[in-house]
Amino acid sequence: MRFVDEYRDKEQVRSLVRAIRQVVTRPWHIMEICGGQTHAIARYRLEEMLPEEVKLLHGPGCPVCVTPVGIIDRALELAKRPDVILASFGDMMRVPGSREDLLQIKARGADIRILYSPLDAVSLAADHPDKKIVFFAIGFETTAPVHMMALKEAARRKLGNFYLHTSLFTVPPAIEAILSDPESRVDGFLAAGHVCAITGNGAYRHLAEKYKTPIVVTGFEPADLLLGIYCCLLQLEAGIYKVENVYKRVVPEEGNLPARALMEETLELCDQEWRGLGTIPQSGLRLKEIFARQDASHLLPALDAKAHKQCLEATALGVEKGQCIAGDIMRGTKQTKDCPFFGTLCTPDHPVGVPMVSSEGVCAAYYRYK
Ligand code: SF4
Known part of the structure; x- marks a missing residue:
């Protein structure tokens, strides 16, 4: 298959591994941001090919x-x-809230x-004008523009029964949170090509300069990742x-301008809680006030301060029985x-x-391929 096979070519992979071995003189830690990249790394056993310094x-x-747990509980x-x-992507069905998951209540x-x-x-x-259709977005x-297309399409078709329950994140503030962590071991980042295909590369430049950390925009095939x-x-x-952009066949420097314009029209930045990582300032996207009517949170009573605090505490403690170290793994301070x-x-x-549940989760990748 064109644009895939050549990036899985064994000889190309071998020559990149040789080049990596020649260039390395000391230990380095490199973090890939995207779960899709993590799965490709595990699937093609790229870690085993690298010199032990990397x-x-x-x-x-x-x-x-x-x-976060609070958003699952609201869903x-x-x-x-x-x-x-x-309505939801299948991945969400078994993600635990504070007491149960979507699959369990579907069964009921x-x-x-x-x-x-x-x-x-x-x-x-x-098809169901008598029901309120809530999409768990x-x-x-990468996916935010598609959710916003749905929002605009429902408005165009005057469907007053369409709502979004959002859990939308932006990557650069998460990179900054990791780099500013005193325990961080990350020397360089592989940025996710499909995210940059939407946003462009501009948002990453000040991070690379400020934290003296290379950020390389990378694809998802073995040769892409090794390059x-x-x-x-x-x-x-x-x-x-x-x-540096080494995924130019997909990522234009300025990203996807129509998609960016759609996001700017419909979404605004907000402080966002990340499960396992805590709240990261200005790292989330929420619907702008003019689209508030289609925000599903208005279908539920507003969280009072006490309930909101309980949600935050549940996530901070790790409702995953208090022992899951996923936050440390995603921060780069621990491994599976x-x-x-x-x-x-x-x-x-x-x-x-x-x-371990999500198809893009690091533990699922290691379990499946290693
Ligand atoms: S294997 Fe992964 S998901 Fe499971 S408890 Fe450990 S860190 Fe958490």
């Missing part, structure tokens, strides 16, 4: 993993309403539909710290091998933490 860390780029409340059909009769696109939820709204800058690692190492070994539950108490069939 360690890969796996960042917080799985939106399912970082969606559960919405789904329990008899006048609501809650809640009308929850698994969809592949928020645009399918618009059709659902047209999670994701990073990203190689370019990151070249910078580190030479003491250069800049944003440091978790005593990995593969024993915590498996995809019996997950303790979200990264």
